[in-house]
Amino acid sequence: MSMNTFGHLFRVTTWGESHGPAIGCVVDGCPPGIEIDADDLQVWLDKRRPGQSRFTTQRKESDTVQILSGTFEGKTTGTPISLLIENEDLRSKDYDDIKDKFRPGHGDFTYWHKYGIRDYRGGGRASARETAMRVAAGGVARKVLGAGVVIRAALIQMGPNRVDPDNWDWEEVDRNPFFCPDAKAAKEWEGYLDSVRKAGSSCGAIIEVMAEGVPVGLGAPVYGKLDGDLAAAMMSINAVKGVEIGAGMGAAALSGEDNADEMRMRGNDVTFLSNAAGGTLAGISTGQDLVVRFAVKPTSSILTPRRTVTTGGEETEISTKGRHDPCVGIRGVPVGEAMMACVLADHLLRHRAQCG
């Protein structure tokens, strides 16, 4: 990972600001001969698209992705795949009254100090809009992984409200506007999020991403560990403040006995009796389900006035009136899936390189 590229062999380079003419990415290293067209990518982008319920930003973007290179007669050629989405609903004027103020909890302050310049329109490069290209690239990655690897994610906590694992139902995830796997919790979250939104506030969330069907052996010790790359990938998503694999932070409180996933034979295959490891040992996939969670902080753009300073060094207050997600974690669900797909595709190629 380096600047605007991630991955080593399956490499994704993204570009673009939220208020420029377009955003895009280049996917390099994709194996040849894979059937793919724009629809294969659009289906994932549609999951992430804003404005689909009252709970996400009302910015209207069709997010229609175009494939500009790298395919011929419906198949990948092994050359770089260029993807592009035009920006549509630009209202840069929304940002005029905050252009000299730093939004607390936002990258305004650090961009200004690092680069001496700041594209104040919607956060520029720091905008969550960049994640659309991750989702598009993730669609390519899924094709590389094939149908045998199933990657799904769900919102398991909104604000302080956690789902009940006993209620987990993957089919429920597509039935509510929160990607919540617990029908009961989803119902309660509606009221909760309405109150947050009406208060001009925002809330955080926790997303769980799971990959089934991952072959044993992906990952490269010691600085190319699968979990190290997953941690970097998830932490690189806007607003993420924590990443867990398997038992995660809770592993600290386990006993050695509870942490050690015991093994038995099932026919000729080894089977594990638990999955505290979350599908990875010593940085290499075990063949169990890969389980990653990440926490998203509350959207920093809120209506509630906050104390801040201006670029000129004056103390002031700020209240952000643009169109924002009260819980940006919701749209983080397809993004987390995409990052999982990209990391796995990269490691699949890396494993094949070294071990044949």
Add this chain to the structure above:
Amino acid sequence: MSMNTFGHLFRVTTWGESHGPAIGCVVDGCPPGIEIDADDLQVWLDKRRPGQSRFTTQRKESDTVQILSGTFEGKTTGTPISLLIENEDLRSKDYDDIKDKFRPGHGDFTYWHKYGIRDYRGGGRASARETAMRVAAGGVARKVLGAGVVIRAALIQMGPNRVDPDNWDWEEVDRNPFFCPDAKAAKEWEGYLDSVRKAGSSCGAIIEVMAEGVPVGLGAPVYGKLDGDLAAAMMSINAVKGVEIGAGMGAAALSGEDNADEMRMRGNDVTFLSNAAGGTLAGISTGQDLVVRFAVKPTSSILTPRRTVTTGGEETEISTKGRHDPCVGIRGVPVGEAMMACVLADHLLRHRAQCG
């Protein structure tokens, strides 16, 4: 990060197994003209050295580091710095009775499947012994950062027992065998860990690493974020299952108001009224203290018999009798500091490259 190298401009490549003749690393990209000798590195290695109390492995290693290249007349020359530590206390026989069994929670299983070969003596490359070289490299990184950046870490949770933040005293960290900043907790942990050890069990831990004096502007959006690289660095340490920045996983439960660190002027400087962000916004350092936490799972090598299988596919039990740390997280404290130092040194050079 890739395989056995981490960092982009300040690059560390480690090599060696726990039961080979030596372990070592190559530090490439270090600026020239920095005064350094082996003692500057040894001081940090001595913190990590095993066998210093009854609470760590009784393996006896002096861990004396040699500088084989890259310095001339006491200063770095800008060429690769090769560091080497000879292995001393090898008792490979300890491992004879487990050589065909997979230790639950250990990398045995994944190495075997990935590489078709397994160095069963002490875990081979998966051994925590590799972290000695991270500590040595971290010593070089501290020199690059200079005295203005202070990096310290502490054990803030052992098993289920958390320190009381109100008792935090950095000076206490060096007074007890746990790097615990809370004298009262340290006292209680003695009894707790003795009981864990005597039971042939093990426990996990949480480490907090803090860097003070970090200049504003380090980090590169969007895939070279400072927090993304810190997450990868910490997750690459043996047995780590979770990484947090600032409010971490708890950020999910914060309100937008509590999450937004407000700003005021202090003289000509901007000051933040809180640090939920943990010192980074949009992946770039804010100039506040950088705060990173990571969770270490319990040591997988325990005396308590666990169900497992053999490489030949037979069901069996295993009880690991080698010399192991009941709480490997303790020795993770200097390792966490080292990884923080390496990531910051790398980003310092990267920032200087792009922004002068």
Add this chain to the structure above:
Amino acid sequence: MSMNTFGHLFRVTTWGESHGPAIGCVVDGCPPGIEIDADDLQVWLDKRRPGQSRFTTQRKESDTVQILSGTFEGKTTGTPISLLIENEDLRSKDYDDIKDKFRPGHGDFTYWHKYGIRDYRGGGRASARETAMRVAAGGVARKVLGAGVVIRAALIQMGPNRVDPDNWDWEEVDRNPFFCPDAKAAKEWEGYLDSVRKAGSSCGAIIEVMAEGVPVGLGAPVYGKLDGDLAAAMMSINAVKGVEIGAGMGAAALSGEDNADEMRMRGNDVTFLSNAAGGTLAGISTGQDLVVRFAVKPTSSILTPRRTVTTGGEETEISTKGRHDPCVGIRGVPVGEAMMACVLADHLLRHRAQCG
């Protein structure tokens, strides 16, 4: 360098085929605050543009470059700069009768065997059209280097006909259709190239690229040598078969005395009495003019029938009727300049990173 990206800190990723909707590139790592607009890049693209004389391909492309990201209010922001050129004059039909035949000396054969797929329209990714994006990126690189570094190139040999160094005149380079620095040679080349073109044949060329004003100290031993990166950069240009620095292949025939560029003082500065080294010693720039030459083989697409085979394994003949350059080396002149600029910009940032 890796696949479709080159450079380490000043990184250029190109994409696109000659017969797709567009070609483009992403320039990552550019320092912020540099004034730049599309015209600054267009001036170099116009030098490379086809169809400007009867001596280059008659394909009509305006090659108008668009900047899609990475600038704000006329300045670079430090975020990725996305550049795009639409393809205009597509005549894929031209290629229908060669779609099953391998053109000798062309990448058809190797693409087919490597990828199992072949975009036969104009060479796909192997088309020299890709070099347009190098030229555009080179325009950005020149801005990074600033006005103090002057990069110029010239065609010094066409077919077997070499210029006379005594006639060298940089101003002449822009007065003839060959970028030839020798007015007399340029006149003779007209007749020569007309005869080559009319014969349905093609010829090779040698280009010399010179950079003046390069500061001493750029380059990183031993695998990041300035000359190593220049060699890779030039050899990556389509059809290049040889690269020389300074005395080049002729260095073999020099005596130790003639090879050693002696030094004297000129005021407080060191001055060299000759430049056999071509501006680099031990991989690091000396401050003298950097001198690089590269040889371009004759265009492989010729009218003269050549023996070849089909994808189905049948023996046949081929005669390529598309619109091609009889001497593709001519348009290699601005491409060589661009690669020099990109390598120097990258090394400028790399040097600043390590040495401040």
Add this chain to the structure above:
Amino acid sequence: MSMNTFGHLFRVTTWGESHGPAIGCVVDGCPPGIEIDADDLQVWLDKRRPGQSRFTTQRKESDTVQILSGTFEGKTTGTPISLLIENEDLRSKDYDDIKDKFRPGHGDFTYWHKYGIRDYRGGGRASARETAMRVAAGGVARKVLGAGVVIRAALIQMGPNRVDPDNWDWEEVDRNPFFCPDAKAAKEWEGYLDSVRKAGSSCGAIIEVMAEGVPVGLGAPVYGKLDGDLAAAMMSINAVKGVEIGAGMGAAALSGEDNADEMRMRGNDVTFLSNAAGGTLAGISTGQDLVVRFAVKPTSSILTPRRTVTTGGEETEISTKGRHDPCVGIRGVPVGEAMMACVLADHLLRHRAQCG
């Protein structure tokens, strides 16, 4: 390639100065399960070892390589292979009288200006001694490639004296002290080099490296071209000033007809009727012999006094009395083979990653 590491998947990092305690390298990414021991590497080092005839430096080094990690029970484990050679015949005093003078044609001047520090003993990191580790790593690379790929090199020009291709005999290469494939030329070179040596001068050379049995398909357009990586690899060898593939610089003078290697069927296989391309088209191997040449300039350390300046800015003369090779190109032969092996091993893994 970056600083002291080259290769992407088969990665070699070298370290060490000519007058430090040792030199070494780390080979990362090697596939597991390959039988290898130190003797497999020593055989190549013995070819490069100094002091084997009166025509190479009289420095006495056994160059005994040790494998410190990465193998277990005689096989590679997939973890980093650390190789080390102790320096033996250190006579740093030889350099005392040149420590303040810049040797013309040597890296003294550029190291001093870049790093502000200079290890004057034998050139420090710029010494050709570094190439011993390339040769050792090349031994590992050959094992990765397997017996089907045969890599051989020869000295084809010494000073202005070229071999006669009609006399080429690979078996002759091991019979003379020059790795010369032409018995007649070798005989003449003896007298020539004796006169150069006695005159206190030095001379350059050209080496040709050939790889037979390379599968079709290695190489990755457009910046990961096989020839681009070969050019970088060869140009990174000390004193190299030019690199050619196939027809090389001479390609400029070929007609399109002569340049196009025609194809016919031989049974079910395609066969080429010539090899102007040198085994690569569009950066990808054709399956023909890979043919690379590079020119080595004369050793810069000569007895003949040369005008130079001191680090303090005074004009003076220098005459280098250390133990040096009158024709350093001779020992470049095994180094060129090693670089070819490393590049091919890297591309073999890269190809397997993307194309299976």
